[in-house]
Amino acid sequence: MKGDGTGGTKITPKTERAIRQQALNTIFGKIKRSGSGNHKSKSAGIGDEHTGDLRAYQFGDALDKVSMTESLRNAQVNNGIENFNLTENDLVVEETLHKSQMSTVLMIDISHSMILYGEDRITPAKKVAMALAELITTRYPKDTIDIIVFGNDAWSIKIKDLPYLQVGPYHTNTVAGLQLAMDLLRRKRNTNKQIFMITDGKPSCLRLPDGQYYKNSNGLDSYIVNKCYAMAQQARKLHIPITTFMIAQDSYLMQFVRAFTKANQGKAFYTGLKGLGEMIFEDYETNRKKRIRG
Secondary structure, three states, rough: OOOOOOOOOOOOOHHHHHHHHHHHHHEEEEEOOOOOOOOOEEEEEEEEEEEEEEEEEOOOOHHEOHHHHHHHHHHHHHHHOOOOOOOOOOOOOEEEEEEEEEEEEEEEOOHHHHHHHHHHOOHHHHHHHHHHHHHHHOOOOEEEEEEEEEOOOEEEEEEHHHHOOOOOOOOOOOOHHHHHHHHHHHHHOEEEEEEEEEEOOOOEEOOOOOOOEEOOOOOOOOHHHHHHHHHHHHHHOOOEEEEEEEOOHHHHHHHHHHHHHHHHHHEEEEEEEOOOOEEEEEEEOOOEEEEEEE
């Protein structure tokens, strides 16, 4: 993608295709049976993804699922050619895979650190967000997607607002973003739920019970970091995987993302500021690491 008036890193169509394909292969890897949607699952049921497996016809099966070739063959074997007769006992149905729905919340870090020291991290962050949002809305139209941004606090925005996101004079309240994301997902009826988080990886703010903000931009504050780990574990207990897109390759901050991802048993992508053509992907659920080139 060549420029959108916001300046910063240019991301090619090839890179965007790589992001979409990687999302299809890994982010949507484990889908449980839920509703009727566009995601392939491993559960047999109503769908248009044929498995090649046959079973006996059962009352209520749709007639268009009946394998006429196999059913006629059964009738011939059971009744012979001369006394050919097709009965319900001869009918077989080809199994199809149930296609499920997914509810996704996309979190985007708009704290000041996303442009700190002259490094433009918000532009590639927006590019990732737009690519993922387009993937979900066009490829999986029956899914739901909510988008939130987080700085000192967290709030919801519309998809149409993504290209115009600006960094504010904010610290990074990752906990507030995760709380809002899980609140939104609790209202969804889908079994399949997930969170995408796009950030530079450094939480630096919390809102205390009395409404005051606790802030610390010097390194990784253990009080703030441990709250983030607790949220990651809570999401894991609710069966909500978190996929983190880290728009930086700072080894110090990557330590936090790795620990956060491990606590959630989720996934993480790491990318430098030169774009998303090369990413390190870590999946703690399957304990694997690989380098992805766009």
